[in-house]
Amino acid sequence: MIDLSEIERRLLPDEELSRKLSRVSQDLISKIRIELERDGIQAEPLLVGSVSKGTFLDPDIDIFISFDRKYEKSFIVSTSLRIGHRVLSNGTERYAEHPYVTGSVSGIKVDIVPCYRIKKGETIITAVDRSPLHTRYILEALPEEKKSQVRLLKAFMKHLGIYGSEVSTKGFSGYVCELLIIRNGDFIETIRSFSQTKGRYIISDGATRKFKDPVVIVDPVDGKRNAAAAVSLENLSLMKIASREFLLNPSDEFFFGTRTRKKVLMERGTHFRIFRLPLIDAVPDTLYPQVDKFRRVLEKLLDDGGFIPLGSEIHMGESIDILVELRFLKSPRFIIHRGPPADSERTHDFIEKWIGNERALGPYLLGDRLFVEVPTQPESVEEYILNRIGKRNIGKNLNPVKSKLSILKPSPSEEYEVLTKYFSRVIPIHPRKPP
C-alpha cells in the first residue's frame, strides 16, 4: 500500500490559506449581521459548505442568510441581493433556483445565498434550505481526524471527473463524500466498498421511501431524499472499476496524475454532422439538460429516419454543438409504417387503407402487429432534420432558437472541439500490471 498520509498532507490547505479563509468569512458574517440588525430583519448569516466543514479542496466561501419562515420569498431574495452587493464590492448576480450574489474577497470566491430557517423534519421551502442542516449534521457526525479522509475521496473522484452533482457531471457531491466517509470509516474502506459492490450502491438507513437511482445514499436530515440522486450509472460504474484498479495497484497517479488526451484517428467510413445552435445566456444546470434532451431528440429522429446514428457528443463553447456520427446521409426510399396490433378494432381500417395499394408492400403480420412498407421520397439529413425539428419540444430555453439551427459538415482542415471530445472518449484510468 502506498503512503496515503503523504497524499493527505499534499491535499491539506496551507496555514496561510486557512487563516485567510477564517478571517474573510468571519469578516463577511459580521458585516452581514450588522446589515440585518440595522434593518431589523429576523435572519442570520451562516457559513455553510466545505469550508465551514473543513473538508474543502477548493476554497470557496458559501454564506447563507437564513431567514425566518414568516418572510415572503421575494423579500428574502431582494434583501439578500441588496446586502450581498453591499458586502461584496465586485459582486454580480447569478440565478439558480433564485438569484444570488457571487463575488470575491482577497482572491477567494464568495457566494451569498438566501434560504429559510428550517428544523430537521420540517418541509423545505426552497431547494437550498437543507444546506445549513447538512453543515450541522456533518460537524456533529464527522470527527476532526476523518476530514482528511474526505479530502482523499474528493480528490480521487475529482481526478476521475465524477466529483460534483451538476447535471453536466452527474457525479458525487461533497456532501455525499462526507456521508461515505462517515459510513465506511475511511477512504480505503470506501474504495473497497465500491470495488465489491454488484449492481446498485445503496446506503438506505433512515429511508422513508424507495429510490431507484444507481446510487442511493439517504440524506440523514431528510429520509425522503436521496443525497446521491445525481450520480449516473456510468459514474457509479467508473467508480467501481477505478476502485478495483486502485486496490490492485495503488499510486498517487489516482490523485495527481496528468493525462494526455488520447485522440484516435480512424478511417471510419461514416459521416459526421454538427448540429449547431447559438449559445444562450442561462445557468449551465438549466441549459445542459435541455441540450442533452436536444441530443436525444436528434438521435431519435435520425434513427426513425433510417440514417442510423452511431454516437454523439455535446460541446458548449462559443456555440452549442452536437456532433452525430451517421451511417447514411440519405433517408431510405421506403418507410415501414407500424399498424395496429391484432387485438385492436382498428385493423379493419388499416387493411382497408392499404391492401389495395399496389405500391405498398403488405399489410403483413410481424408477431401480433400489422405493418406496411410504402415508397417515399428520400431526403438528405439536412432536409430531414430541418423539416421536422420545428415541431419538436427541446426545452424552454432552446425552443426560441430552433430556427437558428445550422447543420455543419466538419471540414477536414479545421479543428472542432466536439469532434476532438468524441474521439477521446476514454475512461480516465492508467492501469498497470498488478505487482
Next chain:
Amino acid sequence: MIDLSEIERRLLPDEELSRKLSRVSQDLISKIRIELERDGIQAEPLLVGSVSKGTFLDPDIDIFISFDRKYEKSFIVSTSLRIGHRVLSNGTERYAEHPYVTGSVSGIKVDIVPCYRIKKGETIITAVDRSPLHTRYILEALPEEKKSQVRLLKAFMKHLGIYGSEVSTKGFSGYVCELLIIRNGDFIETIRSFSQTKGRYIISDGATRKFKDPVVIVDPVDGKRNAAAAVSLENLSLMKIASREFLLNPSDEFFFGTRTRKKVLMERGTHFRIFRLPLIDAVPDTLYPQVDKFRRVLEKLLDDGGFIPLGSEIHMGESIDILVELRFLKSPRFIIHRGPPADSERTHDFIEKWIGNERALGPYLLGDRLFVEVPTQPESVEEYILNRIGKRNIGKNLNPVKSKLSILKPSPSEEYEVLTKYFSRVIPIHPRKPP
C-alpha cells in the same frame, strides 16, 4: 349474415366419394386384420383421422395398427412395413417419428402407421399413440350435426393458410378445429370468440400443467399436452383479424375466394442476396426448422457484421433459397467490442489490453459496460459469410452441405420464387366496407 348452410353443402363430400372411402377403408382393415391373425400378432387395425371422424376436407385414409405394449418398437415397425407393402401394391416408405408406408387405392391416399395401444392417462411410447384416443374422444363428444361446422372452420382456416400443424405452416390442426367446435358450439361462435380475444387464446379445462404458447387448447385425452402448441403468434393474430373481418362483412370469399398475388415493385435502394444450399432428402417437418434456423443464423451474423438486414424469406424448391435484404454490401471499417460489465473482475484485463492502443477508441463506459472501437478490414457480404458460416451449427441435415453454400446476386432479368414471395407478403384478406 350469409347463408352458411349453402357453404356447408358445398363442403360436403358427394355420396359417391363417401361410399368409396367407406369401401376402401373397410377393405384395407379386413386385409390387415387377416395378416395380423395369420402371424398371431396381438394388434388391431384402426381407422383414425378426419375420414374416421367424418370431418374431412381432403379424403386421406389413415390406418393405424395398434400393437400391444409388450412388443419391441423395432418389431412393430418392421411388421407394419411388411403388412403395409402387402396391402398397398404401390406403397413407398416415409419417415416421421418412425417409418411407415404410404400409397393409394382407387386414387385415395392411404397411410399405414404403427402405434402402441394406450388407455387414457397411460404414458405414450411413440408420438402417434394418442391418435386412436383422439378419434374415440371426437366420435363421442362431437354430435353428427356439428361435423359440418368443423368443415366450415377448417375451410376458413385453410383459405387463410393457417390450417395444419406442420412446422412450415404453424397453424391449427384438424383435431384443434374439432375441439374448437365442441367448445364453442359452432363455426360462428368460434369466429366470435377469436374476434373478441385479447392476447392469448386459452381453453385450459383439465390442464395438469402451465402452457406459454400463444394458443392453448388442452388435449382432453392428456392434460399435460397443448393440442394447439404449433400455432404461431402471427397465425393467432391473423385468425383474430380475419374473424373480425368476416363478422363485419361475411361472404363466401372467406372460404372459396381466389387471390391474385400482389407483387409490389419498389425502387428500394437496398441490396438483395440469395443464400443457396442444395435441396436435401429429408422430411419437411425435419428440414424446415433447420432452414429456419439457418435463416436466423444468417440474419444474426449479418446484423453483428453491420450489414443491417431488413428482412428475409425462405423458399424450398429445386434448392434451399434464403433471401436477405440488406442496407450494406460492405462491413464497416471499425468494430465495436463489447467489454465486461463494471461489476466484473475482468475490467482490469480489458483496460490493460486496450487503453494504450492508439488505434482503438476507448475503453469507454456506456451504462455499466465497457466498450472499445477498433479499426478493421472491411469485407464484402460474400467474404464475411463464407469466412464464418463454417463454424456455425445449422442443424444435423444442413451442416454437411454448408460447404456447398453459394451466394447469388439476383439478376434483374430472371425470376426468383423467393424474391416474388418476399414482395408478396400480404395478409390473405379482402376486406370491403362494412355495409
